[in-house]
Amino acid sequence: MMQIELCCTGMGAESKDFAGELYEALARRRKVCAENGITLDEVKVFWEDMTNRDLESRLQVFFDM
Numbered sequence: 810m811m812q813i814e815l816c817c818t819g820m821g822a823e824s825k826d827f828a829g830e831l832y833e834a835l836a837r838r839r840k841v842c843a844e845n846g847i848t849l850d851e852v853k854v855f856w857e858d859m860t861n862r863d864l865e866s867r868l869q870v871f872f873d874m
Contacts, residue, residue, distance in 0.1 A: 830874050831859070831870075831874060832855075834870060834873040834874040835855045835858055835859070835870070835873075836855075837873060838858070838869075838870070838873050839851070839854060839855075839858075858870060
């Protein structure tokens with residue numbers, strides 16, 4: 810397991826709060842217990858969820874938050 814510092818480029822002071830909410834939503838969506846960190850494979854899945862260009866997928870991530 811690894812732990813990473815979360816932030817979203819260009820969002821200013823709210824960046825860490827937003828990144829934390831996004832991280833928790835993605836973890837809930839995949840039923841991952843992410844309190845103590847995630848594996849590199851889980852990072853890849855989260856990244857794929859965040860960069861998916863499908864509108865329905867993006868809306869689902871938004872509503873999961």
